[in-house]
Amino acid sequence: MTMKSEPFVVNVGPQHPSTHGVFRLRLTMDGEKIVDAEMVVGYLHRSMEKLAEGRTYTQNIPFTDRLDYLSAMSNNLAYCMAVEKLAGIDVPERGQFLRVIMAEFQRIANHAMAIASFAMECGVWFTPLMWMFREREKILDLFEMTCGARLTTNYVRIGGVSFDIPPEFMPAARALLKEMPERIAEYEALLMENEIILARSRDVGVLQPDLAIASSASGPVLRGSGVMWDIRKADPYAAYDRLEFDIPVGTCGDCYDRFLVRMEELRQSVRILEQALDMLPDGPASVNVPLALRPPAGEAYARIEAPKGELGFYLVSDGSPHPHRFHIRSPSYINLTPLRDMVVGLTVPDAVITLGSIDIVLGEVDR
Amino acid sequence: MDDVGSVVAFWMLSVMTLGAAVMVVAVRNLIYAVLFLILSFIGVAGLYLTLSADFVAIAQVLIYAGAVSVLILFAVLLTPRAARDNAETFLQVPGLVLATLVAVTIGAIALVTDWNEATRGAFPETAGAIGEALLDKYVLPFEIASVILLAAMIGAIVLVRED
Amino acid sequence: MSQLLDGLEIGERIGKRIPEAVVEATPQWVVVHPQKLVEVATYLRDDSELNFRFLSGVTAVDHLDHFEVVYHLQSFSPNHMLTLKTRALDHDNPEVPSLVSVWRGAELQEREAYDLMGVRFAGHPDLRRVFLWEGFPGHPLRKDWLEMPGGLSPGLGRFPRED
């Protein structure tokens, strides 16, 4: 005999502590079990793609800061790469390395936030968040001393970067990198073997690799399912082809694997950064590009491995100073495709940590 | 019933118990009814206390107010919303008749019986005595009750198992 | 290094397998006929040599007289990319077949393209607006969408779905 209860709808969000912004998940529940999930987004839609069509290529860079506001550097980089591809601009070597350095620092900052908020979803009372903010803060300080902004950096420009690094950057960055392995070990000691985290996140929100590939998941979500794919290696951009690093992959595709992958990516980022700082060549950091850039008519699709996944910009130019079409392939949004399959059959707490393990930022989902 | 405090306590508790009991049948909202039932249970526990039966009083709170009522609350919540009010039923008249009969019986017994009035003693340690009685003189009923409860528990588990 | 496959070559291969599917092929991309799109996509995904299992992105472009839907395909092994396009020539009522049956990843992206560009994807399981609300006038990413029809200015008098 089974007991059936009335199905009822629980609205998680748009105002909810664990939706990372204004994300809404309509869960249809049968008792404790989720039988259907529907995501409702658009509360933060700013029609960025339309706005960008009315501005010049250079003017659009600040928009990209506001996409995934936790990793502005990566967004700048992806967009500028697309424009450079469209206009055929080559970036000097120093600029390429600076881009790598900033993007990897940004990855550490973003993953610190992602891991911390995942831990918060699991119910840790702010401790990992505060610990990780300590390091994130130092990274933001580095950004500030380089370009004057902490969050919306607007640093990577078409043809290079906006400023070369100041003299105090190097010692600060090296000091940070020196203490990072120790800090990461601390996070791991706090979270990784924690019995409750294991109980909560293992075998929860499982994403099979076939479904992950079919539903265009990317970044840690894809790698957590055990797919060896990283655009930094597959389609190296900036200076990644000269740097040595490994791709962490999970084995079971559950929340815990995605968490492990992010944890390991912190270490890999530190490794990349150490090499990049050593190899940083002298010379100009950028080439001069006209402000009202008129790329030849055509189209370009450039993508990078942003912290959240494959971030791509698809630009269509008609020869005017404005893009004819400005499309953002945003990893946060597309990683939500398999969400329904991942949460059906789970309970609300599991759905919440599954959402946390995907790591979305609503600025990028809604654009 | 010799000192003022006991008398006052008795009357207050009686009014509380009976008033809550009346409210249980009178209120329309089933959740309210359950909450009044809890109040009534607590009143009864207080009455036990005035009778120096501390163990029984605490057990009353623990089992009736703490556990049974919560069970009823869950039962109320798990029934469909439509059946959640204290509506009129066809059992109203039989119920009323039965209640009246019980009241008359109890009242008659209370009036007819020749009560022995005992003076109020000190608080004896009842818990130990009850425990010994349960495991000595009344061990058979005690064990039978345990077996019945176990059977009920297994039955409940079997009923709600998924497969 | 991810290799961008030559559109001419792939166009030829598709043409051999599915005649009349390719409308145009350039070194950068292949344009296929909408009616053959699902067939072509299935072929690209299942062919062991091409092995395009990953749909990187779907988007639509307004070319003033027609709409172009662009698919960026990625194969993990061998590591190569392809840009596939299809055209909806009716600018007022553009419609192309949905590829959700081939790649689940198209689901949200096609919804987005429908919402902002107004391209209908026939056969999409759940083609609804995603960022804007049902009843929003027009599709803002179209080039002819300059202001909200009916003299409305952007911004809301009241919240959508509030009634």
Added chain:
Amino acid sequence: MIFLAEWWDLRDLGNPVGKLLELLGDHGPDWLPYAVSAIVGSITIVVFLLVSLLAFAWVERRLLGRMQARLGPNRVGPWGVFQSIADAIKFVTKEAITSRNVDRWMFWAAPVLVAVPVLVVFAVLPFGEGMVLADLNVGVLFVIAVGSVTAIPIFMAGWSSNNKFSLLGAMREVAMLISYELPQVLALLGVVVFAGTMRMNGIVGWQDEHNTWLIFLQPLAVLIYLIAGTVEINRTPTDIAEAESEIVAGYHTEYSGIKFGMFWLTEYFAGFAIAAIIATVYLGGWTLWGLEEWVPGWIIFLAKLYGLFWLFIWMRGTLPRLRIDQLMGFAWKFLLPLALINIFVAGLEVLIWRENDLAAEAVLPGFAIANLVLAGVLIVAWARFLGRARPSWRPARARLVKELGAVVYGQEG
């Protein structure tokens, strides 16, 4: 020593009250001492709780700040010590919103009633020798009974809020309280078996008399009671009923202002209550191997209480939250069997002790060691037995690869 037992003796704050009551009993009607003692006792307990609350709301935030590499409150007064007072003023002055569709009566009654059971618990706890408001024969049972009643105001709050999150939180809380009552009762019964009394003062006296603490004789029970107590007070790792990331704030989602303040302070009071019960029952209450002759017993008791509360703060700063079914499973599958074994062993030991008429000094250390070993073995063995051990093929860290495109998944990977 006798001369110290005067009304001005700080070691027993019960003395001055006793003198006062004697005075009233001599000159007033016979019910007057009862009424006065009840009033004085209640006021003392409430004042003690409020002062502790004000202190510990600040201490907790400072301690958590230390754990989290930040400062904690540091603006109001020196080191932010007046932060709790500022918070209290904030609670009182904020608007206590009552939403339109709530069940008004219950919505207002719940925050008032919720603090009652917790306050009542302190009535049976001895703060020092003779410093107990009501030295009930059935003190242990009373504590449990009162603890079980806390479910009802919480349920009222959740149900009357007319909010799904509130209702879910209330259901969770009630289910949790019911489940954890059993291991809690069984853990305390082990103590009763040893001490042979349910009177709180008697338990303290027994520990004093045998120069031991029951934590040594009942290590497993302490652990079980501590876990069950943590569940009852709703703090991380078991704050499931108000899990912020899942159901917003659980049963008090709709509450604001002083109404929320009541729930908030009840949580602290309950924490003090659990700490006080553990201190009394397992840690020898106001005794400390003779030190109570020199230091006031209530100071010793408070030191133990606050030390235990610090443990709760520490847990909050470290542990994540369990899922509701895991927590329930833990109660029924892990704590309950262990508690049953524990009480069986305790009974056996007391039987051996009593039947053979052995000397306490000889037998208790043996029991203590045996029980400690047994606790360790049982916990490890039972955890193994139930354990969701990591599959051996599953690596502890993410695998590092260099090649592209392949898939490692599951066991064969």
